[in-house]
Amino acid sequence: DAGITQSPRHKVTETGTPVTLRCHQTENHRYMYWYRQDPGHGLRLIHYSYGVKDTDKGEVSDGYSVSRSKTEDFLLTLESATSSQTSVYFCAIGAGVTDTQYFGPGTRLTVL
Amino acid sequence: GENVEQHPSTLSVQEGDSAVIKCTYSDSASNYFPWYKQELGKRPQLIIDIRSNVGEKKDQRIAVTLNKTAKHFSLHITETQPEDSAVYFCAAANPLLYSSASKIIFGSGTRLSIRP
Numbered sequence: 522d523a524g525i526t527q528s529p530r531h532k533v534t535e536t537g538t539p540v541t542l543r544c545h546q547t548e549n550h551r552y553m554y555w556y557r558q559d560p561g562h563g564l565r566l567i568h569y570s571y572g573v574k575d576t577d578k579g580e581v582s583d584g585y586s587v588s589r590s591k592t593e594d595f596l597l598t599l600e601s602a603t604s605s606q607t608s609v610y611f612c613a614i615g616a617g618v619t620d621t622q623y624f625g626p627g628t629r630l631t632v633l
Numbered sequence: 634g635e636n637v638e639q640h641p642s643t644l645s646v647q648e649g650d651s652a653v654i655k656c657t658y659s660d661s662a663s664n665y666f667p668w669y670k671q672e673l674g675k676r677p678q679l680i681i682d683i684r685s686n687v688g689e690k691k692d693q694r695i696a697v698t699l700n701k702t703a704k705h706f707s708l709h710i711t712e713t714q715p716e717d718s719a720v721y722f723c724a725a726a727n728p729l730l731y732s733s734a735s736k737i738i739f740g741s742g743t744r745l746s747i748r749p
Contacts (some may be wrong), residue, residue, distance in 0.1 A: 532728070561741065563722055564677065564739040564740065564742075618737050621682070624676040
């Protein structure tokens with residue numbers, strides 16, 4: 522697997538609390554992505570980054586924010602978690618939009 | 634924006650038979666079409682991809698075809714084996730490099746089961 526890690530791997534939290542998920546890469550890829558995966562919906566893009574401090578919204582960005590202050594790290598923040606944000610979150614990296622994406626191991630988030 | 638539809642959502646085939654999964658896309662500017670395989674409890678991994686200047690691509694038992702006029706592309710798996718059981722995702726990408734307008738959109742997935 523490409524050098525990509527996610528932390529934490531599992532998290533249980535309560536409604537209304539802030540949550541930050543971290544994606545870390547050692548491949549020096551320019552693009553980084555955050556997806557959520559839910560049954561029946563496949564992989565839905567939340568936010569992505571095409572360079573340090575360059576980010577844009579995906580299909581399901583409401584309730585999420587991101588930051589990328591250096592090439593290797595891409596943070597996803599849920600400002601005030603809701604039960605609808607219970608999901609498996611995948612980070613992915615790639616050299617470009619039309620290049621292979623390498624996925625991280627995923628983070629299972631449960632919001633009670 | 635881009636919309637990718639994938640069919641069927643579930644597919645069951647006898648071992649040794651062929652499986653076909655189809656996707657359609659809406660953005661004529663998309664020119665990169667990858668397919669990912671996700672085994673149970675694991676991360677998605679690329680199995681094959683095709684670019685718009687090519688109509689078909691093969692890799693052993695897997696092939697992908699692209700019809701740009703009709704805006705659809707398909708994954709074909711021949712001589713299916715138990716290890717082909719997984720969820721398969723198609724995707725379409727708009728290639729505006731380093732632009733906020735560049736996007737990749739995934740289909741909703743197909744759960745393929747191989748019957749012994």
